[in-house]
Amino acid sequence: MTPIQQQASKATHAEVTGIRPAGNRAILVELSSLDAVLSLQAQLTAHPQPGQIDVIAAAATVLVTAESSQAIGALAAHVRGLDLDAPAEIQSALVTIDVVYDGEDLDEVASLTGLGREAVVAAHTGQLWTAAFAGFAPGFAYLTGENPSLEVPRRRSPRTAVPAGAVALGGAYSAVYPRQSPGGWQLIGRTDAVMWDLGRENPALIRPGDNVRFNAVRAQATVTAGRQAETRQPAEDQPSEEEFPAGEGAGLIVRKPGLQATIQDLGRPGFASLGVSSAGAMDRGALRRANRLVGNREGAAGIELLFGGLELEALTDQVLAVTGAEVPLEITPASKGGTTPARHPECDAPFALLAGEMLKVGNATRGLRSYLAVRGGIGGPEALGSRSTDTMSGVGPNLLEAGTVLPVEPANPGSVVGHPEVSPLPESDQATVLRVVPGPRQDWFSCETLQDFLKQEWTVTPQSNRIGLRLKGQSLSRSRDGELSSEGTVRGAVQVPPEGQPVLFLSDHPVTGGYPVIAVVVHADLDKAAQLPPGTTVRFAAAPPSAALPETLKESSHA
Known part of the structure; x- marks a missing residue:
């Protein structure tokens, strides 16, 4: 491979032409040329700033995400001070x-x-x-x-x-x-x-x-x-990173997976430049609670299940907890011929599942997704540093199937099980309110359309999934014609396709998109969106100033 150097444009000075908030933990940097885009991406990748997570280059923008609104404010100031005429070295084939x-x-x-x-x-x-x-x-x-x-x-x-x-x-x-x-x-x-x-x-x-x-x-x-050295091996000769091997650490076996059961942890942030979203648990608070209850670190891998329906058998004695959606739990004894009655543990509290016993997770009566943690955490191969299943990219393990054996990691020394906690769930009989901050392309819509977006109730459609919530309501019209160049997107972004029905991006969303983002749900409200089943309603509300980005960033929105 021969290195090629992307030279800065001689016709125009490579510079930042604007910085727009993209939620309360990201900025969309607008640049004067593709050369400026490549230069900014190269500099931030080579010298990451405190709290920086992802840098996503596009045709004329770079999306930068961070751990907090304070970190993204500092990143905006840093970006404005960079020399973007510096060339970016890229390998070519x-x-x-x-x-x-x-x-x-x-x-x-x-x-x-x-x-x-x-x-x-x-x-x-x-x-x-x-x-x-x-x-x-x-x-x-x-x-x-x-x-x-x-x-x-x-x-x-x-x-x-x-x-x-x-x-x-x-x-x-x-x-x-x-x-x-x-x-x-x-x-x-x-x-x-x-x-x-x-x-x-x-x-x-x-x-x-x-x-x-x-x-x-x-x-x-x-x-x-x-790249002759990178020729793909035949599929049958490749090691599978999606298999969970049985062995000394095997602790559970799936008897029935329900509608959709996946392995999830807190995801794989930092790989968006490769087109890999962070993925991870849709309701991250629920996964954290389940792990706390069984004495795990909060990011340990557990099971995310949709509408319940999961049946697990313990191969060895285990301690479990189920959080998230309200579901009935039943444990049947190992001896089928005995008289030992079934047990019915509570959600949001730790309980034992002994070798040979079967746990049945019933259908959800409130909420949508449940999370099952096992003491020690579910093991198995990692892909890009995470065990999460990404339904968009295909990275990580397959959906769980009947017969899947799940290895369990050893418990952390000195860890203890936690006290019962309460899972906050949206009310099923009223619209769930999600707070939003202005999207980076809010100027693609008139003031009247923005008001229509905020004042009406949107219905969650059955086409919704881990990629995003597809919403139905009064169509939103754009105030300008033409196409938006593809650019980075964030979890919580509300995109509006030409048909006018918005899509709220969730854990497995694509890292770039070409439809204007009218608003972004604040980070603190995203767990609520994960628990909304089809047919429920959503209303968006403007977030108070305390949930928005720092004033220093607001002042730079048209730098």
């Missing part, structure tokens, strides 16, 4: 990807561009593309072309599932979806290229700075890359 051009939106793209199908394919394959930055999902690279002939708007309503390997166009970019995920880009073809593989030395097939050529084929699509 040529990647060639075979594509079958039969996408669902190929005719639509031909119509939008005024080209025929064949001309669209010729334009896509006839130019050299460059990976400007990564985002949205692991292995998703935003590719810029040499001419604007294929610039097309995103779909008015994003698809809930775009297949893995889909080759797409969105705005001025092209990309390949690394796995099945929601998406609003125009689909023109498909490839067998593996865009993300944790078994490789570098998981991403295409890195920022790489050059990409697409090759039209009529049959099976393949990939060739300049």
Whole structure:
């Protein structure tokens, strides 16, 4: 691989043109050029500031997240003092990807561009593309072309599932979806290229700075890359990071997983620049409480379950606790022929599950997600420093299935079980109020639309999941036309697609998005959003000044 140097633009001075709050723990830095974007990302990555978590580069912005509003205020001041004319060193390689051009939106793209199908394919394959930055999902690279002939708007309503390997166009970019995920880009073809593989030395097939050529084929699509040492192994030869091995530490076995049961800890922050969201427990407070109750550190891995329905058998004696949604618990004895009655432990308190006993978690009567912690914490392989299942990116273990054996880590020496606690849950008979601060793209909406957003009640739809809450209500209209360039997003961001129905991003959200963010739910209210089942209602309320960002940052919003 030959190093290439991204030189600062000679036509304009590389500078910060604006700093916008993106919630109360993040800023969106607007920059004068892509060179300035790359320079800022490189400097913050090489010299992270106190409290800094993630740095997400995009076409003309860099999103920076931090541990607190105080830390993000200091980061904003630091960013304003950096010299962005400094060049950024990037490694480059040529990647060639075979594509079958039969996408669902190929005719639509031909119509939008005024080209025929064949001309669209010729334009896509006839130019050299460059990976400007990564985002949205692991292995998703935003590719810029040499001419604007294929610039097309995103779909008015994003698809809930775009297949893995889909080759797409969105705005001025092209990309390949690394796995099945929601998406609003125009689909023109498909490839067998593996865009993300944790078994490789570098998981991403295409890195920022790489050059990409697409090759039209009529049959099976393949990939060739300049990095011969990183060729993907056959799937059957790769070690699986999603298997939980039985062995000395095996403590529980899943008999019934319920609707959706996953392993979750507090997530993997710090990898958003690779397209990997932090993921982790949706209701982090509930997971922390469950771990405290059994004497674990608060970030130990437990089980997150949706609507209950989980059945676990203890292989060895265990201490458990269940928090979050209100669910009935029943423990049946190991001896099926005996007369020992079933036990019914309480939620939000520790209890014993002896070897051979079965725990049944019933259907939730209030709330949506429950959290089960086991003393010592659930073990197994880590992916990027976490055991969390990320349903968006596919990083981490699979959903739990019947027969899954869960290893349990040894308890921390000297740790003790905790006293019963209370799980705060939203009231089911009234709208849940979520406090918001202005979004970085609130100026895409009129004052009347902003008032409509705040005064009405929104209904949570069944299409909601760990990626986000899809809400239904009176449509919100934008005050300006055109497309927003893709940029970093945060947990709690409320995006508004062209159809006007907002989406509230949650734990497994994509790290970048192309729809304007009208508001961001404050960090303290995100656990409440995790407990909202379909059919319940939400109302957004402007957060008081104490929940917003420091005054020093507000003053820099148009630096």
